[in-house]
Amino acid sequence: MNKIWLVIQREYLSRVKKKSFLLATLLTPLIFPAIMAIFIWIAVEEKENQALRIIEVVDENDLFFLESSEQYAFSFSSRSVDEAKDMVKNGDRYGFLYIPKINLEKPEGITYYGEENPNMNLISYLRSSLKKKIEDQRLFESGIDPEILSQIRTSVDVKAITLDEGGGERVSDATVNYAIGFIAGILIYMFIFIYGNQIMQGVIEEKSSRIVEILVSSLRPFQLMMGKIVGIAGVGLTQLLIWIVLIGTLTTLVTGILGMQMPQQQAMELAQGEMTQAVPDTEMGEILAVINGIDFVTLVASFVFYFLGGYLLYGALFAGIGSAVEAPSDAQQFMLPVTIPLIVAYMGLFVFVLQDPNSTTSFWLSIIPFTSPIAMMGRISYGVPFWELGLSMGLLVLGFLGTTWLAAKIYRIGILMHGTKPSYKTLWRWIKSSY
Amino acid sequence: MLEIEKLNKSYGPNRALTDVDLFVPKGVIFGLLGPNGAGKSTLIRIINQIIDADSGSIQIEGRKLSPSHISKIGYLPEERGLYKKMKVWDQMLYFARLKGLSQMEAKKRISHWLEKMDMGSWREKKVEDLSKGMAQKVQFISTILHEPALLILDEPFSGFDPVNAEIIKDQILELKQKGITVILSTHRMESVELLCDQVAMINKSRKILDGSIREVKNSYRPDIFHVSLEKIQSPLPASWEAVEEEGQWHFSKALDGKTPNELLAELMNYGQISRFQEQVPSMEEIFIHQVKSSAHE
Numbered sequence: 001m002n003k004i005w006l007v008i009q010r011e012y013l014s015r016v017k018k019k020s021f022l023l024a025t026l027l028t029p030l031i032f033p034a035i036m037a038i039f040i041w042i043a044v045e046e047k048e049n050q051a052l053r054i055i056e057v058v059d060e061n062d063l064f065f066l067e068s069s070e071q072y073a074f075s076f077s078s079r080s081v082d083e084a085k086d087m088v089k090n091g092d093r094y095g096f097l098y099i100p101k102i103n104l105e106k107p108e109g110i111t112y113y114g115e116e117n118p119n120m121n122l123i124s125y126l127r128s129s130l131k132k133k134i135e136d137q138r139l140f141e142s143g144i145d146p147e148i149l150s151q152i153r154t155s156v157d158v159k160a161i162t163l164d165e166g167g168g169e170r171v172s173d174a175t176v177n178y179a180i181g182f183i184a185g186i187l188i189y190m191f192i193f194i195y196g197n198q199i200m201q202g203v204i205e206e207k208s209s210r211i212v213e214i215l216v217s218s219l220r221p222f223q224l225m226m227g228k229i230v231g232i233a234g235v236g237l238t239q240l241l242i243w244i245v246l247i248g249t250l251t252t253l254v255t256g257i258l259g260m261q262m263p264q265q266q267a268m269e270l271a272q273g274e275m276t277q278a279v280p281d282t283e284m285g286e287i288l289a290v291i292n293g294i295d296f297v298t299l300v301a302s303f304v305f306y307f308l309g310g311y312l313l314y315g316a317l318f319a320g321i322g323s324a325v326e327a328p329s330d331a332q333q334f335m336l337p338v339t340i341p342l343i344v345a346y347m348g349l350f351v352f353v354l355q356d357p358n359s360t361t362s363f364w365l366s367i368i369p370f371t372s373p374i375a376m377m378g379r380i381s382y383g384v385p386f387w388e389l390g391l392s393m394g395l396l397v398l399g400f401l402g403t404t405w406l407a408a409k410i411y412r413i414g415i416l417m418h419g420t421k422p423s424y425k426t427l428w429r430w431i432k433s434s435y
Numbered sequence: 436m437l438e439i440e441k442l443n444k445s446y447g448p449n450r451a452l453t454d455v456d457l458f459v460p461k462g463v464i465f466g467l468l469g470p471n472g473a474g475k476s477t478l479i480r481i482i483n484q485i486i487d488a489d490s491g492s493i494q495i496e497g498r499k500l501s502p503s504h505i506s507k508i509g510y511l512p513e514e515r516g517l518y519k520k521m522k523v524w525d526q527m528l529y530f531a532r533l534k535g536l537s538q539m540e541a542k543k544r545i546s547h548w549l550e551k552m553d554m555g556s557w558r559e560k561k562v563e564d565l566s567k568g569m570a571q572k573v574q575f576i577s578t579i580l581h582e583p584a585l586l587i588l589d590e591p592f593s594g595f596d597p598v599n600a601e602i603i604k605d606q607i608l609e610l611k612q613k614g615i616t617v618i619l620s621t622h623r624m625e626s627v628e629l630l631c632d633q634v635a636m637i638n639k640s641r642k643i644l645d646g647s648i649r650e651v652k653n654s655y656r657p658d659i660f661h662v663s664l665e666k667i668q669s670p671l672p673a674s675w676e677a678v679e680e681e682g683q684w685h686f687s688k689a690l691d692g693k694t695p696n697e698l699l700a701e702l703m704n705y706g707q708i709s710r711f712q713e714q715v716p717s718m719e720e721i722f723i724h725q726v727k728s729s730a731h732e
Binding site for chain 1: 515532
């Protein structure tokens with residue numbers, strides 16, 4: 001036990017003390033707030049410097065009205081089409097909207113002319129304004145008073161409440177749950193790949209430099225393998241912890257500074273894009289309510305569990321592969337059985353789990369140990385029945401015990417084998433042999 | 436010190452060791468000889484508990500080989516390596532602690548050895564910045580830091596220049612003085628004759644020879660004597676192929692069933708004997724002879 005601890009220490013310290021670790025750990029979290037700051041800055045600059053764009057509207061029906069905004073002003077006239085087109089070409093007008101005499105039942109021929117490609121916002125604004133006007137007109141013609149109509153129009157908001165087994169209720173929101181599942185799943189996926197590779201590199205280094213012969217005369221190969229896997233897990237957890245702290249502080253700082261320079265509301269809108277622009281202020285409060293509704297203890301505990309469980313399961317396999325080859329380039333041939341379930345889990349997260357967390361496919365993806373670390377994190381914030389979580393966790397523990405046992409059998413022989421490139425058949429013989 | 440009985444090991448269809456018995460007394464330097472692939476490395480790995488034997492028993496100091504012996508054995512493998520990115524000091528500390536030394540004790544001994552071997556200025560250097568010879572010295576010290584009772588050296592001189600090889604040789608002899616048992620596995624017969632008290636030879640998975648250097652040499656006496664005669668009284672038979680040099684006749688003569696005294700008496704009739712010396716085979720000759728003769732079986 002004492003010897004495993006020595007190996008863990010060496011593996012951990014030799015990596016954490018490296019300059020490259022320090023650099024990657026400190027710079028990566030700086031990138032996120034930096035990108036955010038740049039976006040907000042660009043958006044603010046753009047909004048401030050934008051010239052008002054005037055759009056000529058020729059409406060042969062004399063029916064439509066478009067409300068001007070900060071960005072666009074609409075000038076209505078009865079100019080001819082060619083005349084209006086020339087104005088656009090001369091630069092007198094940003095664009096020109098032509099509405100010919102139309103049949104309200106089947107409106108056709110509405111055209112927008114512009115010097116440059118119109119952006120999505122403008123087109124969708126034009127479309128929705130025209131559509132609304134046409135609909136109102138048709139309702140009016142069929143005898144319904146628009147006044148009454150606007151009274152009838154109601155804004156409906158479906159509040160989602162999840163009932164838990166204890167009889168409690170919590171507010172939930174698909175978007176927030178999606179985001180949590182998405183981030184947690186991707187973090188685990190990346191962690192497994194990056195640190196799994198480090199395990200493999202480490203094993204190959206010890207094997208090819210022949211240090212391993214001295215090491216295994218002092219401790220069991222299994223101790224050496226586990227020490228390396230656990231030590232590198234420590235490196236990953238350290239990195240994650242530093243990132244969370246750094247990203248947290250920096251994001252608060254950046255939004256804080258920018259928040260002081262402009263009204264809170266505007267900053268929010270810019271930061272979150274067009275989506276929030278249309279929604280009422282209460283939305284923020286609701287998101288907070290949703291976040292409050294999430295069981296963070298379960299979420300964090302299961303994240304740490306699946307984070308480590310997935311890593312241990314795949315880490316052992318990476319160690320096994322590393323022990324069988326002499327150079328990283330030789331490892332390719334054995335990587336497939338490791339990469340495929342990982343990619344299945346990753347794709348499954350987006351295609352099935354996040355779309356419908358309670359479907360049969362999502363269920364199985366989150367139960368099978370090879371995919372569960374990533375898939376279950378996509379489901380967890382939506383609420384998972386206790387027995388499913390228990391089954392999935394239990395199987396994951398069995399899963400990594402199994403891969404560790406398998407990898408250890410390959411490892412203890414592989415690390416001492418030189419000169420021959422093993423095939424799957426040789427690996428199988430090693431697993432079966434008692435040595 | 437080390438008693439091995441009926442040790443067997445095979446890898447699939449290939450036999451690596453067949454019924455090997457070995458007895459290594461305490462405090463000797465024991466040469467383990469044999470061509471490549473004979474089974475030496477397998478034997479060494481089994482003693483180091485890196486791999487398990489199929490059958491047979493091993494006892495160290497009268498007790499069955501167990502993990503508790505790890506701290507009593509020092510092992511320098513033929514193919515050796517160090518962590519390139521690790522500093523000399525950290526590396527030595529790591530190996531010493533893996534062998535069970537406490538942090539404090541390990542540091543004390545490393546300081547002592549670095550001083551003794553004149554390597555004090557290397558402690559903060561990374562292994563990749565050392566020359567090959569320097570790295571070998573670091574490796575050798577790492578092997579003996581925990582003061583093993585049994586030291587197993589596999590080709591310890593390969594990779595050393597003559598000066599450093601001499602230093603290592605002196606260290607091995609010094610360790611022997613302290614009562615440490617050394618197993619030296621090598622092809623280099625001159626170092627065997629120089630250092631070893633006892634030898635065993637393994638070929639094709641079997642032990643084919645063992646004993647003290649003198650015993651082995653005795654059993655391989657070709658019974659040939661080198662003779663020099665002067666003041667010749669009667670002509671020497673042509674079949675003796677004697678060569679004359681400054682009034683001295685030199686030739687080799689086999690005993691042919693006679694005792695040395697009888698041969699001597701016969702030779703006295705021809706002249707005055709100025710040299711009568713038995714031809715002693717070198718370990719190298721014995722080694723080659725043995726390997727060749729077992730190849731013909």
